[in-house]
Amino acid sequence: MPPGEPSDPRRIFRDANEKIERERLRLALGDGPAPYICECATVRCTALVLVPPEVYARAREGGATRLVVPGHEHGDEVVEASATHSIVRERDGRAE
Secondary structure, eight states, X not given: OXXXXXXXXXXXXXXXXXXXXXXXXXXXXXXXXXXXXXXXXOTXXXXXXXXXXXXXXXXXXXXXXXXXXXXXXXXXXXXXXOSSOEEEEOTTSOOO
């Protein structure tokens, strides 16, 4: 399915993470690591990415990147990598 389609798992997981982030802010949970859903293209992925809010914010900068667990890059360009997460950009430059 083309990236950005309503049923595209990357879009679904990204939307869910945006809700998680809004709730984290609303509840004033602080700067500790929070669980976000891996935004990879695998429909049945259930992996969680536990990262501090500043990492999540970097994944949202410019709107063209996604947060995934290491090993779920699926050929995307890796913008940032660590033992806990990767921030990726799709090869065509789109994240949705």
